[in-house]
Amino acid sequence: MRDAVTSLIKNYDITGRYLDRDAMDTLKSYFQSGTARIAAAAVINANSPTIVRQAGLQLFEEVPELIRPGGNAYTTRRYSACLRDMDYYLRYASYALVAGDNNVLDERVLQGLRETYNSLCVPIGPTVRGIQIMKEMVKNMVAETGVSDTSFIDEPFDHMTREFSDISV
Numbered sequence: 598m599r600d601a602v603t604s605l606i607k608n609y610d611i612t613g614r615y616l617d618r619d620a621m622d623t624l625k626s627y628f629q630s631g632t633a634r635i636a637a638a639a640v641i642n643a644n645s646p647t648i649v650r651q652a653g654l655q656l657f658e659e660v661p662e663l664i665r666p667g668g669n670a671y672t673t674r675r676y677s678a679c680l681r682d683m684d685y686y687l688r689y690a691s692y693a694l695v696a697g698d699n700n701v702l703d704e705r706v707l708q709g710l711r712e713t714y715n716s717l718c719v720p721i722g723p724t725v726r727g728i729q730i731m732k733e734m735v736k737n738m739v740a741e742t743g744v745s746d747t748s749f750i751d752e753p754f755d756h757m758t759r760e761f762s763d764i765s766v
């Protein structure tokens with residue numbers, strides 16, 4: 598598992614270089630966004646059950662077939678599995694936000710997931726939509742705490758949906 602700092606150091610160490618100007622710029626921007634990253638993690642921590650539940654409701658409203666007979670989230674067991682997956686995406690997104698690096702998502706969430714989803718016929722489009730709904734909710738909540746630029750919140754959520762979208766084509 599890597600974060601913004603260890604990733605940078607690793608790259609410089611491989612080639613035996615001192616940290617140059619580019620490195621300083623990268624580090625500066627990471628540390629300058631530090632307080633906002635912590636604010637985002639705090640918002641997610643304080644609201645995760647609400648975010649997952651509301652995002653699930655919105656998703657099932659937009660794609661009602663999912664919870665009808667024959668839908669992948671139909672039956673209590675699969676409905677819960679779906680919300681549990683949403684909860685995984687949210688929790689790991691909060692880790693990646695603090696780390697300033699998506700590596701934790703690759704290692705802990707996305708590895709082998711496409712095969713699992715394909716074999717269980719979990720539909721990709723609605724999964725992507727669910728992740729995007731959570732992203733918008735988190736961005737709004739973080740903006741309400743006074744963080745003016747919430748664009749950094751896109752990174753982990755968009756990383757996950759990009760990985761998913763790669764499969765669906």
Ligand SMILES: CCC1=C(C)/C(=C/C2=NC(=C\c3[nH]c(/C=C4\NC(=O)[C@H](C)[C@H]4CC)c(C)c3CCC(=O)O)/C(CCC(=O)O)=C2C)NC1=O
Pocket residue numbers: 663668669670675676678679680682683685686705706710713717719720723724727
């Ligand atoms: C921390 C990393 C991690 C992830 C990401 C993870 C995902 C994951 N989701 C699964 C199932 C599932 N995932 C879903 C999800 C959905 N169905 C829908 O229609 C919606 C679009 C969507 C919710 C948004 C469902 C319904 C199942 C159960 C499918 C089944 O058993 O038939 C399974 C199969 C095993 C199980 O049921 O637990 C895994 C491994 N597990 C992990 O350890």
